[in-house]
Amino acid sequence: xxxxxxxxxxxxxxxxxxxxxxxxxxxxxxxxxxxxxxxxxxxxxxxxxxxxxxxxxxxxxxxxxxxxxxxxxxxxxxxxxxxxxxxxxxxxxxxxxxxxxxxxxxxxxxxxxxxxxxxxxxxxxxxxxxxxxxxxxxxxxxxxxxxxxxxxxxxxxxxxxxxxxxxxxxxxxxxxxxxxxxxxxxxxxxxxxxxxxxxxxxxxxxxxxxxxxxxxxxxxxxxxxxxxxxxxxxxxxxxxxxxxxxxxxxxxxxxxxx
Amino acid sequence: xxxxxxxxxxxxxxxxxxxxxxxxxxxxxxxxxxxxxxxxxxxxxxxxxxxxxxxxxxxxxxxxxxxxxxxxxxxxxxxxxxxxxxxxxxxxxxxxxxxxxxxxxxxxxxxxxxxxxxxxxxxxxxxxxxxxxxxxxxxxxxxxxxxxxxxxxxxxxxxxxxxxxxxxxxxxxxxxxxxxxxxxxxxxxxxxxxxxxxxxxxxxxxxxxxxxxxxxxxxxxxxxxxxxxxxxxxxxxxxxxxx
Ligand SMILES: Nc1ncnc2c1ncn2[C@@H]1O[C@H](COP(=O)(O)OP(=O)(O)OP(=O)(O)O)[C@@H](O)[C@H]1O
Ligand SMILES: [Mg+2]
Numbered sequence: 001x002x003x004x005x006x007x008x009x010x011x012x013x014x015x016x017x018x019x020x021x022x023x024x025x026x027x028x029x030x031x032x033x034x035x036x037x038x039x040x041x042x043x044x045x046x047x048x049x050x051x052x053x054x055x056x057x058x059x060x061x062x063x064x065x066x067x068x069x070x071x072x073x074x075x076x077x078x079x080x081x082x083x084x085x086x087x088x089x090x091x092x093x094x095x096x097x098x099x100x101x102x103x104x105x106x107x108x109x110x111x112x113x114x115x116x117x118x119x120x121x122x123x124x125x126x127x128x129x130x131x132x133x134x135x136x137x138x139x140x141x142x143x144x145x146x147x148x149x150x151x152x153x154x155x156x157x158x159x160x161x162x163x164x165x166x167x168x169x170x171x172x173x174x175x176x177x178x179x180x181x182x183x184x185x186x187x188x189x190x191x192x193x194x195x196x197x198x199x200x201x202x203x204x205x206x207x208x209x210x211x212x213x214x215x216x217x218x219x220x221x222x223x224x225x226x227x228x229x230x231x232x233x234x235x236x237x238x239x240x241x242x243x244x245x246x247x248x249x250x251x252x253x254x255x256x257x258x
Numbered sequence: 259x260x261x262x263x264x265x266x267x268x269x270x271x272x273x274x275x276x277x278x279x280x281x282x283x284x285x286x287x288x289x290x291x292x293x294x295x296x297x298x299x300x301x302x303x304x305x306x307x308x309x310x311x312x313x314x315x316x317x318x319x320x321x322x323x324x325x326x327x328x329x330x331x332x333x334x335x336x337x338x339x340x341x342x343x344x345x346x347x348x349x350x351x352x353x354x355x356x357x358x359x360x361x362x363x364x365x366x367x368x369x370x371x372x373x374x375x376x377x378x379x380x381x382x383x384x385x386x387x388x389x390x391x392x393x394x395x396x397x398x399x400x401x402x403x404x405x406x407x408x409x410x411x412x413x414x415x416x417x418x419x420x421x422x423x424x425x426x427x428x429x430x431x432x433x434x435x436x437x438x439x440x441x442x443x444x445x446x447x448x449x450x451x452x453x454x455x456x457x458x459x460x461x462x463x464x465x466x467x468x469x470x471x472x473x474x475x476x477x478x479x480x481x482x483x484x485x486x487x488x489x490x491x492x493x494x495x496x497x498x499x500x501x
Contacts, residue, residue: 034370115354127350130310131417132340133367 022214026144029137039142047108047143047209048150052157054107055100059158062095063087063165071173080174084166084181085188091162092189097197098245100155101204104147105237109212112143113233116216117226125217140217144209151205152198196252203244211237261324263288263421263453264309268318270477271304278304280477281318286421286453291443293464293485294457295499296474302457303347305474306423309455310342311335322421340368343419347426347457349410351398357409358394361385364417384416385409387442389435404431411439415446422446422454428463440466461500473499 066087074080116139119125128135167181176184212233219229262285269282278301286292296302307313308320311327320327322338330338352360361381365371371380385391388408398406407430414422427443428436440463446452447467458464464471465485473481473488473496481488481496489500 034367119352122353123346123348123350124352126307126312127344127346127352128363130312130339130342130344131364131368132336133364138367 018218019214022217023210025136026140026210026213029134029141030145032134032137034137036138036142039138040146043142043146044150047146048153051104051107051150051154054103055154055158056161058099058103059091059096059161060165062099062158063091063162063167064169065165066091066095066162067166067169068172071170081184083170084163084176084184087166088159088163088185089188089193091166092159093193093197094245094249096158096162097155097201097204098241100158101151101201101208101241102238104151104154104204104208105211105241106234108147108151109208109215109233109237110230112147112209112212113215113219114226114230116213117219117229118223120217120219120229121221121223121226135217140213143213144206147209147212148202148205151208152201155201155204156198192252196248200244200248203248204241207240207244208237211240261288262286262321263323264455265321265324266305266309266318267320269305269308269315269320270317271301271308271313271315277477279315282474282477282479283318284472284479284482286455288453289447289451290469291447291454291456291467293468293471294455294474295459295464295471300474301477302474303425306344306425306455306457309423310339310344340417341420343414343417343422345411345414345422345424345427347429349398349406351406351409351413353398355398356394357385357390357396357398357401360398360409361413361416364413369417380416384412387415388412389438404435407431408435408439411442418450420450420452422452424454424456424458426457426459428458428460433462436460436463437466439463443467 067083070083070086071080074083074086116125119139125135125139128138163182163185166185167176167178170176170181215229215233215236219225264286266285267283269279271279282301282305284292284294294302294305304313308315309322309327311330314328322342325334325338327335327338352363355363358381361384362377365377365380371377381394382391385394388411390405390408390412393401393405393409398409401409407427411424411427414424424443428439431439440460443454443456443463444467447454454467456463456467468485470482470484471488472479475495481491481493483491488496491497
């Protein structure tokens with residue numbers, strides 16, 4: 001039992017060390033000559049554009065459900081006209097960034113993990129390395145940058161859709177013009193709601209790309225390890241997202257909201 | 259012309275408890291085709307992976323162009339790898355890219371050729387030499403096993419490496435294509451004065467392409483010489499390869 005614990009924590013530390021090294025090689029390779037613009041654009045397309053439908057659906061449902069859920073209790077206090085502001089604040093500050101990041105951990109992190117994992121298993125990464133090309137520059141840098149760029153954009157998009165969802169939710173019971181609804185929900189927002197949440201989603205995007213690449217490139221030999229890499233990518237990206245969220249809320253409440 | 263471009267001495271490699279290579283030694287001279295044979299799972303692929311630093315040996319020395327691979331800096335290793343072509347046993351084509359993109363990859367990333375016209379001609383030439391001009395726009399997943407192997411060969415040869423490590427170039431090919439590939443390997447040797455290590459189980463290929471052969475068994479070299487020399491070796495085990 002005790003020795004089990006020791007070997008487990010030893011493994012955890014080793015993997016942390018490896019991730020730190022991997023992080024180092026990512027940063028060393030960003031500024032190399034011959035940046036892979038084409039691959040970056042392709043990845044942005046794959047990661048960003050392809051995720052639009054699911055992000056739109058999620059954002060819409062979030063705003064819609066949040067409105068329907070809060071409406072009755074706000075009605076009791078006669079504070080129904082505060083619903084738009086409340087929904088937009090909670091969606092933008094917390095719910096959209098985290099939910100979208102978790103969904104993307106499932107969709108993008110696992111996708112990258114499986115793709116690089118299978119490239120690893122079929123020796124494609126070795127082939128790149130042996131030809132004298134740089135797999136980190138071509139595969140890793142582009143994917144991490146693409147997800148760091150696209151996740152915040154997807155989150156902003158989801159924020160907007162959530163507000164629309166909230167509008168439709170309001171109009172099921174009451175009725176409020178779209179322009180009034182928008183004014184109410186935007187008026188409730190201040191810079192300190194938007195900026196920290198944007199930074200947070202940038203970090204989420206980085207983690208999603210980074211973890212996917214790390215797990216994919218460090219998969220074992222054998223086809224079953226492709227599935228394991230994808231799985232490990234989702235789990236560890238999700239854990240990181242929650243940890244970052246917990247830390248971020250401490251930082252923002254200490255500095256920004258006061 | 260007697261310098262060794264590859265020098266392997268006392269190569270030893272274990273994976274966990276499994277002893278794969280015990281003491282493998284052989285060398286390849288400039289312009290020479292060296293055949294490596296041995297039973298499946300004896301560590302032939304491992305041996306050539308040690309040459310390019312994909313696998314690091316436990317003991318022993320591997321020198322390429324007279325320089326110890328283990329002691330190379332990152333840049334020296336990269337430089338060496340650009341001069342050494344490696345044909346993977348399973349071809350290892352990049353499956354998110356078309357055949358043309360696969361072939362262009364080492365040209366643009368390693369040789370840094372920017373001229374689109376030159377890239378196109380070279381792709382065309384090389385595909386022609388492996389007899390697959392009409393696959394340019396296909397994805398690797400749409401090719402048969404033997405075609406993938408030949409595209410892998412094309413991707414290895416397109417940069418005109420000085421040393422080529424072929425891991426079973428003719429396995430999975432029909433006898434006619436096998437013979438064509440063997441002739442191609444021979445032609446490359448003549449044309450570019452390339453030196454090669456050719457791992458193969460195909461005696462026909464060994465006979466056509468090989469200048470010398472080495473046999474690996476139980477992690478050690480058990481015979482070395484020309485095709486004829488080994489063919490008439492008194493050793494029963496060596497004999498059994500020629501039947
Ligand atoms: N990266 C690795 N990790 C662990 N074991 C390995 C690794 N690479 C090879 N091996 C083991 O080393 C042994 C030799 O493998 P290798 O691929 O070199 O055989 P081979 O001689 O090329 O056989 P074949 O003719 O079938 O290709 C095998 O038992 C294999 O399982
Ligand atoms: Mg092999």
